Amino acid sequence: MELPEVEIIVTVLNKKIIGQQIEKVEIFKPQMLERCTTQEVEDNLSGQTITSCIRRGKLILKGMSNGAHLITHPRMTGIYHYYQGYKPPIQQVNKLDNQIKQKMLKSLNFKEIFARSNVTTNKYTRMILYFSRGGKLYYQDKRALGKIFLYRPGEPISALAHLGVEPLTEEFTAKLLKEKLHNCRRQLKPLLLDQRIIVGIGNIYAAEILYHAGISPFKRGNELNDEELWRLVKAAKAILKKAIALRGTHISDFKDPQGEEGEFWKELCVYQQAGNLCSRCGHRIAHTRQQQRSTYFCPGCQAL
Ligand SMILES: [Zn+2]
Numbered sequence: 462m463e464l465p466e467v468e469i470i471v472t473v474l475n476k477k478i479i480g481q482q483i484e485k486v487e488i489f490k491p492q493m494l495e496r497c498t499t500q501e502v503e504d505n506l507s508g509q510t511i512t513s514c515i516r517r518g519k520l521i522l523k524g525m526s527n528g529a530h531l532i533t534h535p536r537m538t539g540i541y542h543y544y545q546g547y548k549p550p551i552q553q554v555n556k557l558d559n560q561i562k563q564k565m566l567k568s569l570n571f572k573e574i575f576a577r578s579n580v581t582t583n584k585y586t587r588m589i590l591y592f593s594r595g596g597k598l599y600y601q602d603k604r605a606l607g608k609i610f611l612y613r614p615g616e617p618i619s620a621l622a623h624l625g626v627e628p629l630t631e632e633f634t635a636k637l638l639k640e641k642l643h644n645c646r647r648q649l650k651p652l653l654l655d656q657r658i659i660v661g662i663g664n665i666y667a668a669e670i671l672y673h674a675g676i677s678p679f680k681r682g683n684e685l686n687d688e689e690l691w692r693l694v695k696a697a698k699a700i701l702k703k704a705i706a707l708r709g710t711h712i713s714d715f716k717d718p719q720g721e722e723g724e725f726w727k728e729l730c731v732y733q734q735a736g737n738l739c740s741r742c743g744h745r746i747a748h749t750r751q752q753q754r755s756t757y758f759c760p761g762c763q764a765l
Contacts, residue, residue, distance in 0.1 A: 462519060462535040462536065462537070462539060462663075463519060463661060463662060463663035463665060463666050463704075463710075464516075464518070464519065464628070464629075464660070464661025464662065464666070464701055464704075465666070465701055465704035465705045465709045465710070465723075465725070466535075466709040466710070466723070467516050467518075467519050467520070467521060467535065467661070468516050468705050469705060469708055469709050469717050469723070470516075470521060470535070470540070470541055470717060470718060471514055471515060471516040471521055473541075473543070473717050473718040473719055474514045474521070474541060474543065474598075474718055475514050477543040477545075477596070477598070477718065478511050478514060478523070478543070478590075478592070478596075478598060479511055479512070479513070479514060480510060480511070480512075481510065481511055481592040481593070481594060481596065482508065482509070482510045482592060482593040482594075483506050483507060483508065483509055483510075483511065483525075483590050483591070483592060483593075484507070484508075484591045484592060484593045485503065485507055485591045486502055486503050486506050486507065486588065486589070486590055486591070487588065487589045487591070488502060488503075488587070488588050488609075489586055489587050489588065489589075490587040490588075490602075490605055492605070493587055493588075493602070493605060493607060493608055493609050494608075494609050494610075494611070495608050495609065495610045495611075496610060496611065497610070497611035501611060501613075502531070502609075502611050505525070505527070505529040505611055505613055505614075506525060506529065506531060506590070506611075509525035509526050509527050509529065510525070510526040511523055511524070511525060511526075512524045512525065512526050517621055517624060517627075517660070518624050518625075518627070518656055518660030518661050519534060519535070519536075519656070519660070519661055519663070520532050520533070520534050520620060520621070521533045521534075521535070521541075522618075522621075525614075527614050528614030528615055529611065529612060529613055529614050530610075530611070530612040530618060531609070531610070531611060532609070532610040532611075532612065532618070532620055533600060533607060533608070533609050533610075534607055534608040534609075534610070534620075535602065535607045536602075536604075536606045536607045536608070537604050537606050537607075538585075538602050538603040538604045538606065538607070539587075539600065539601070539602040539606075539607035540600075540601050540602070540716055540717075540718070541598060541599065541600055541601075541718040542598075542599040542601060542716075542718055542720065543596060543597070543598050543599075543718045543719070544596065544597045544598075544599065545595065545596045582599065583601065585601040585602060585603045585605075586599050586600070586601050587600050587601065587602050587605060587607075587609075588600040588609060598718075623656075623657050624656055624657070624660050625641070625655070625656060625657050625658040625659050625660050626641075626658075626659055626660065627660055627661065628659050628660070628661060628662065628694075628697045628698060628701060629698060629701055629702065633659070633694060633697070633698070634694060635687065635690040635691040635693075635694050638659075638690050638693065638694055639685075639687070639690050641658050641659075642658075642682035642683060642685060642690075643682070643683055644682075644683060645681070645682030645683055646681050646682065646683055647681065647682055648678065648679050648680065648681055648682075648751060649671065649676065649677070649678055649679070649680045649681070649682060649685070650667055650668075650671065650678035650679070650751050650754075650756050651751060651752050651754075652682050653667040653670065653671070654667055654754070659697070661701070662697070662701075664732075664754055664755065665710055665729070665732045666697075666700055666701060666704065668731050668732040668756065668757045668758065669700050669728075669729065669730060669731060669732055670693070670696045670697045670700050671693075671696075671758065671763060672730050672731045672757075672758060672759060672762065672763060673696040673699065673700060673730070674689070674692040674693045674695070674696035674697075675692065675762050675763060676689055676692065676693060676763060677758065677763045677764060677765040678751065678756050678758050678763065679751075679765055680765060703725070703728065704723075704725040704728075707723060707724040707725040707727075707728065708721060708722070708723040708724060708725070709723030709725055710723050710725040710726050710729070730746075730759075731746050731757040731758055731759060732757050733757065734746045734757060735747065735748035735757060739759040739761055739762060741759070741761075741762055742759065742761035742762050743761070744759050744760050744761030744762070745760075746758070746759055747759070747760050
């Protein structure tokens, strides 16, 4: 998950969970908890109302009425699924297995059956927040590489302490980027992934941003001239905005909390396009590795 996908998750969650009171929390994979135990999560969140849900970089922060914060870092495969248990949409009813359907028809007690049914629980469910009005928020993570942080009321949020600039804010300018990079001898692609400099950009969007800016991923941070810095900032904002508008990139099973897939993968010009011809210059898109990560680029448009 990179900035656009996390932004989409947060936008949907905002409509669903703000103002809802948490009845209880269930953690299925305590290994994903950072700095806390299952019991501490339960103690700090039960009975609290969610007052905010925001994105910072690739993190999702939920603020509670007692001042505690629950933070998730979805990393590769973390997704949320919100489920208003007592009023199932018809397509979800159709997905239920026959046994539950029969039982439902007999008893017509939707509330009880949906409270018990496993329609959205699967082996990748790592956490469930149960709300007092009956909704449930599932956090599912196939590879379980994500992290769940709890910050108790008043505790400084150390997970945010060293994060860099948000690329979609006015603060992110060519001037600021110059200040951040002028002493950096590292190559540009790993620099774009460094969350202490700019937040939210991962491997997919770094490749696309550099392609659209027409800059080599192997160029060093301190080698960029003013015009290149400007092009990089412009490309970063344009690509991230477009990805949000198209609801993200459907790679690594990304779906938003309503189960919808993103469309940005259709727009990918270089990422996972090795061997295809560049639509601008006709060179074949190349693939290599930089610091153990895949790098895709056009040797024509992005020459060193
Ligand atoms: Zn090209």
